[in-house]
Amino acid sequence: MPSAGSGRARYRRILRFALRCLAQILWFEVVLPRVGLARYAERGRATRLTGIAQRFHVLAVELGGLMIKVGQFLSSRLDVLPPEITTELAGLQDEVPPASFPAIRQLAEAELAVPLDRAYASFEEAPVAAASLGQAHRARLAAPDAADSGFERVVVKVQRPGIQGIVDVDLAALRRVAGWLSHLRVVSTHVDPRALVKEFTKTSLEEIDYLHEAVGAERFREMFADDPRVDVPEVVWERTTRRVLTLSDVAAIKINDIEGLRAAGIDPAEVARVFAEVMFEQLFGHGYFHADPHPGNVFVTPLASRPGGEGPAWRLAFVDFGMMGEVTDELRGGLRRLLIAIAARDGRGLIDSIQDVGVLLPTASTAELERAFAQLFDRFGGMGFAQLRKVDQREFREFGQEFGAVVRALPFQLPESFLLVIRSMSLTSGVCSSLDPEFNIWDAIEPYATRLLREESGNIVLTAAREAVSIAGIALRLPQRIDALITRINEGTVTVTTPALDRRLRRIERLLRRAVGAVTFAGALVGGILLMPSSAPAGIALVCASVLPLLYVLFAGSVRRL
16 A cells, blocks of 8 residues: 555646646647637647657656556547547556565465465466556466366466555546546537546456456356357456456467467468457357457467367467456447438438437537538448448548548547447457458458348337338428418518527627737736836836736636636
8 A cells, every 4th residue: 555645746746747738738729829829839739749648658657557557548539539649658558567576475365364375386476467457477276276176277366565545546636637627618528527537437446356357257258158269267266356366377379479379280360260250259249348359368279179070279268357348238229320320321310329329428519520421421331341341441541530530629429338349349450460461350340240230120120110200290290380481481570590600799709809908908018118217116017907908818708618
């Protein structure tokens, strides 16, 4: 447990970093545009954002603890952060020096309530992996436990000593920063900082609770109990607590070790195909999936013979179940509505379905997004998987960059369930491409997407029928509404609401008021300077008084709009 003094110092250091970044945002995004220097602020934005990300990278590595997880979390938020930040933080690795073995021994013995040499027949002091929240050691079960479980070799994950206190400090600092950001309109109109921190808090607290990971491992093992392609470690519950997790050792050849695979007589291209099948089966079939399938968490285990005489003579072994995703009924319903809108090439319906799932914040103005969807449908709408495979990847990339710029300009915030799907599929695609440069993600996903459409076809037809009834009702009422509108025009009682025009008029009014303030500031400042030689007190008073109209020019209406 960190001392109170070290905890306060850590808390203050995080807040100081946040305040410096906040001051930068206010100066370049609020103050400079208000004094006519918006182009200057825009020119240096990419360099400035990259610099902020680099400084955070250094801070996260120095502090360790939860801050590395913060950086990794931010690197995945392509929906709310610019690419300059996400790209820089994408390389942040959760690899830190291991904790001392005496401290690990003390924590493990306190948790298990038994000396380590009695809990295990042997326990390797050097960890096989060390991360910011915990580390893993190889061990052998004591004879009675080995007899009960049917295996001896295990991997023991032990939480870092004192990490709970560090996590509490870091989360308190993050909540404080989120509170500051939520009061800045330049931030809050595009993202909900408090919701992001709440989401990150939930994920982090689950990750340091090894009982939660053990339950995830058990559920995953049950899912693939009858699948000869997949091996999942077994939990040793007698040696598992909130801070110690004991699993059977299934580690073998790392999935991205191409030379090791070939030396074992295993075709990397076949591994890529099976790995993609297994990952998509989790997502589309079971609705419960491994959300962190990077190469350190997936292994390939050679077998003496093909199980049942069919399939590959090896198995995929998954480890680390702290980050799992689930396709909820809400997400499945949202995907169904999205499919209907995409099939109908209905940009407005697509936006409505996105809003229903909670992706867009209530402050979103979606006209630009609707135009972007229209371009998407015009270019790629109606294409099957075979046609999409033939589209130049550069065209996809260029359109993605343009589309991403539109999305980032909106208050667009993906729910955690969406992000975990994206993360899992992105890592799957990366691993498969490294195993087989010719691997095509469309070939792997097509049968599962087709099955999803087939399974949801009844619901889609029903929803489409409801849409048709709604449209028919509108069409039947349309003549009556047109007649009423003509009557009101003849009577001169039609009123038109123009919120966009009203906003422009209010903006012009504010600009005029600030212009008057600017003239007042300049007059007071120049007058004070001219009075200095003959009447210093009056000149100083006038110069000081000029500060008031200057503040008005810079921040008129800012309390309401920030």
